[in-house]
Amino acid sequence: MIETAGLTKQFGDFTAVDGIHLAVREGEVLALLGPNGAGKTTTVRMLASILKPTGGWARIAGYDTVRDAKVVRQLVGLLTEFPGLYLRMRALDYLDFFGQLQGLSRAQRSERSEYLLRRFELWDALDKRAGEYSKGMRQKLALVRAMLHDPQALFLDEPTSAMDPHSAKLVRDAILELRRDRRTVILCTHNLTEAELLADRIAIIRRGRILALGTPAELKARLLGDPVLELRLAGPLDGLLADLQGLVTIEDHGDTWLRYRTAEPDRINPRLVQRLAERGAPVVTLSEVPRSLEDVYLRIVNE
Amino acid sequence: MAVTSFQGRLGRSSLSTALIITRRELRDSLRDWRIIVPILILTLIFPFLMDFTATAARNFVLRYGGANAIIAERLNPFLLMIVGFFPISFSLVIALETFVGEKERNSLEPLLSMPISDGELYLGKMLSALLLPLGASYLGIVAYLTGLYVGQGWLPEIAVLSQVVLLTTAEALVMVSGAVVVSSQTTSVRAANLLASFIIIPMALLIQAESVLMFWGQDEVIWWIIAGLLVVDLILVRMGMRTFNREEILAKEMDDLNPKTIWRDFWGYFSSPPRLAAQRNHTASARFDLLRIYTHDIPTLLKTHGLPLAVVLMALAGASLLGVFYAARFPLPAGSIQLDNLPTDAFERLPNVEFLPHFSTTGIFFNNVRAVMLAAVLGIFSFGVLALILLMIPLAMVGFFTFEISLLGYNPWVFVMAFLLPHGMIELPAAIIGTAFALRIGAALVSPPMGLDVGQGFLLALANFCKIFVFLVIPLLLIAAFVEANLTPQIVLALYGGR
Numbered sequence: 001m002i003e004t005a006g007l008t009k010q011f012g013d014f015t016a017v018d019g020i021h022l023a024v025r026e027g028e029v030l031a032l033l034g035p036n037g038a039g040k041t042t043t044v045r046m047l048a049s050i051l052k053p054t055g056g057w058a059r060i061a062g063y064d065t066v067r068d069a070k071v072v073r074q075l076v077g078l079l080t081e082f083p084g085l086y087l088r089m090r091a092l093d094y095l096d097f098f099g100q101l102q103g104l105s106r107a108q109r110s111e112r113s114e115y116l117l118r119r120f121e122l123w124d125a126l127d128k129r130a131g132e133y134s135k136g137m138r139q140k141l142a143l144v145r146a147m148l149h150d151p152q153a154l155f156l157d158e159p160t161s162a163m164d165p166h167s168a169k170l171v172r173d174a175i176l177e178l179r180r181d182r183r184t185v186i187l188c189t190h191n192l193t194e195a196e197l198l199a200d201r202i203a204i205i206r207r208g209r210i211l212a213l214g215t216p217a218e219l220k221a222r223l224l225g226d227p228v229l230e231l232r233l234a235g236p237l238d239g240l241l242a243d244l245q246g247l248v249t250i251e252d253h254g255d256t257w258l259r260y261r262t263a264e265p266d267r268i269n270p271r272l273v274q275r276l277a278e279r280g281a282p283v284v285t286l287s288e289v290p291r292s293l294e295d296v297y298l299r300i301v302n303e
Numbered sequence: 304m305a306v307t308s309f310q311g312r313l314g315r316s317s318l319s320t321a322l323i324i325t326r327r328e329l330r331d332s333l334r335d336w337r338i339i340v341p342i343l344i345l346t347l348i349f350p351f352l353m354d355f356t357a358t359a360a361r362n363f364v365l366r367y368g369g370a371n372a373i374i375a376e377r378l379n380p381f382l383l384m385i386v387g388f389f390p391i392s393f394s395l396v397i398a399l400e401t402f403v404g405e406k407e408r409n410s411l412e413p414l415l416s417m418p419i420s421d422g423e424l425y426l427g428k429m430l431s432a433l434l435l436p437l438g439a440s441y442l443g444i445v446a447y448l449t450g451l452y453v454g455q456g457w458l459p460e461i462a463v464l465s466q467v468v469l470l471t472t473a474e475a476l477v478m479v480s481g482a483v484v485v486s487s488q489t490t491s492v493r494a495a496n497l498l499a500s501f502i503i504i505p506m507a508l509l510i511q512a513e514s515v516l517m518f519w520g521q522d523e524v525i526w527w528i529i530a531g532l533l534v535v536d537l538i539l540v541r542m543g544m545r546t547f548n549r550e551e552i553l554a555k556e557m558d559d560l561n562p563k564t565i566w567r568d569f570w571g572y573f574s575s576p577p578r579l580a581a582q583r584n585h586t587a588s589a590r591f592d593l594l595r596i597y598t599h600d601i602p603t604l605l606k607t608h609g610l611p612l613a614v615v616l617m618a619l620a621g622a623s624l625l626g627v628f629y630a631a632r633f634p635l636p637a638g639s640i641q642l643d644n645l646p647t648d649a650f651e652r653l654p655n656v657e658f659l660p661h662f663s664t665t666g667i668f669f670n671n672v673r674a675v676m677l678a679a680v681l682g683i684f685s686f687g688v689l690a691l692i693l694l695m696i697p698l699a700m701v702g703f704f705t706f707e708i709s710l711l712g713y714n715p716w717v718f719v720m721a722f723l724l725p726h727g728m729i730e731l732p733a734a735i736i737g738t739a740f741a742l743r744i745g746a747a748l749v750s751p752p753m754g755l756d757v758g759q760g761f762l763l764a765l766a767n768f769c770k771i772f773v774f775l776v777i778p779l780l781l782i783a784a785f786v787e788a789n790l791t792p793q794i795v796l797a798l799y800g801g802r
Binding site for chain 2: 070082
């Protein structure tokens with residue numbers, strides 16, 4: 001659905017995006033993570049046909065973002081970093097304006113606006129002007145604007161920023177629903193938990209380059225090594241450590257607990273538990289030590 | 304790829320798309336009492352105040368009779384112009400708000416993501432900035448004229464009314480299109496307001512000039528002003544369309560009128576070989592190499608500036624012919640120019656003429672250098688036109704005097720050979736080259752080189768001018784001044800001297 005090759009953008013002698021290669025499938029959610037100024041927004045602007053690349057190319061549903069700019073802008077929805085609403089307008093007028101620019105008929109504009117405003121719990125605020133909205137409501141209205149024409153691909157820049165937990169969940173649910181509807185979503189966010197929760201794949205970007213790309217599990221394995229498992233016993237470990245050394249790599253241990261790494265937990269863990277049982281050391285718990293995406297992110301970005 | 308059922312049809316015309324934007328912006332302006340209240344006052348109260356003023360002033364002036372009647376007669380059209388102008392001054396405010404204000408409030412990017420072209424967006428916003436003030440202006444004119452008709456029974460001639468309406472419309476368009484250009488250089492309304500003085504000051508001067516012409520009764524000159532304004536409108540609209548596009552808008556995250564950056568870019572263009580300097584991303588400076596400048600940079604620059612050089616040459620040919628035409632139309636009386644038997648101290652007496660430079664190498668040299676520099680400065684503010692005119696004036700005079708001389712019975716070729724050729728064969732090419740590069744500075748604002756934005760294009764043209772000026776024009780002018788001060792007088796005296 002989204003393809004780029006060597007996508008590059010230079011402003012004068014500053015390279016904002018430096019040769020990005022991407023392929024995002026239909027129905028896939030890709031999170032773009034990176035520090036401020038990493039090139040996420042510029043990438044999205046090029047994908048949304050707002051900026052022209054100075055090198056490489058990008059295609060949305062097969063349409064070139066430069067040559068077929070108008071078609072691409074019809075196929076995508078963009079939630080910008082700032083809501084950028086017209087504060088003197090009411091929600092329905094606002095959406096009607098953007099619907100007209102998208103070429104929707106009056107009936108389509110009306111039907112779609114009502115559906116989305118109800119979906120994001122803004123229907124009860126119809127008599128208010130956007131200037132009277134809370135920050136979260138403004139963000140939701142901006143999201144509704146981006147979704148108004150039911151685009152094939154959505155580019156969402158910080159979609160849940162400034163939202164209360166309830167509204168943020170509404171938006172996250174909406175993104176999951178979009179995925180179910182086979183819509184492609186690119187999500188720029190600093191919220192790593194959200195990225196892990198929503199994204200099929202994550203791209204970590206810094207200084208305009210993609211430093212890592214993969215599923216959260218792949219990235220963790222690649223950057224943080226084999227999974228770390230923690231085992232707790234009913235009794236002391238006395239003399240058992242030496243016996244387990246050949247089987248796993250021991251990271252740390254206490255009197256009754258042990259942390260180890262293994263590349264093949266499915267094969268090794270049953271053997272380990274069996275060996276301990278044979279030695280009369282019953283296992284109380286065996287679990288994977290959670291490793292956060294934050295660790296992965298910080299590791300990449302700090303390198 | 305299956306297309307969603309909600310995908311709209313975009314078969315509409317560009318004007319329809321632009322009008323969607325215009326309608327929204329007009330509604331937004333009409334909701335803003337800070338815009339509406341002053342416009343209502345200027346439309347509905349100010350004209351009647353002007354009616355009262357016009358009648359009172361007319362009656363006062365007529366009390367003294369005689370020649371004063373002409374003042375009374377011309378007061379009404381003058382005030383008609385003033386009534387029309389005040390509401391359109393709001394077009395500048397609205398334009399700055401709609402272009403740079405949207406950028407500042409971050410509401411422009413959602414618009415840029417819509418399936419509309421830069422031109423449609425520009426047109427929509429231009430119309431929205433123009434329609435309300437122009438509507439108010441026309442309404443004010445109608446109100447003023449109604450009051451005058453009722454009070455004095457006066458109605459303007461169709462020509463006068465057409466002039467005022469056209470002036471008002473063209474001035475509004477100048478302000479709005481100028482505001483777009485100003486907006487493109489800033490990201491905040493505050494900075495744009497500061498830069499707006501580049502529009503306000505020329506407009507204020509223009510209104511003063513128009514006022515004088517109205518009282519003077521120079522209708523023909525006013526038509527020329529209208530024509531000039533329409534040309535400026537075209538130039539500014541073209542500039543606006545080049546600067547108001549997604550790339551330019553989003554590439555500017557902050558006001559980049561930063562002297563350090565400007566100097567760095569300028570020096571990068573100045574010090575680099577021309578082809579490298581013309582690349583969009585080239586701002587790094589190169590090693591200063593005098594030999595390279597003379598063997599490569601200057602020949603390349605002259606080759607790449609064929610068009611402005613041709614334009615200057617054609618303009619000069621035209622100016623010379625104009626001089627000949629006026630000489631034929633207004634021949635000087637016989638004996639008014641005496642070239643025979645020139646006294647040997649003829650050139651020594653020249654410095655006594657105040658407006659001419661001191662007749663010495665330095666005097667002539669600095670005068671010519673000042674003239675080329677003035678051409679460059681005027682070129683910036685007039686899109687190159689005044690740079691051209693500045694050089695056309697002396698050439699028209701040359702044409703004029705050469706033909707007059709021939710009418711008076713002298714051989715024009717001998718005159719040219721004696722008075723002009725010795726230094727002119729060096730000075731004229733220097734002036735033509737200098738003017739052509741000055742013309743390019745002004746033209747760069749309207750039509751920057753391919754791949755460069757307006758600011759970069761302007762700096763590149765300025766750097767090219769400076770390079771040519773310092774390393775080619777100045778040395779040539781120095782040689783020419785030496786020849787003019789020392790050799791030309793000898794030749795003239797040899798050919799025409801006798802006493």
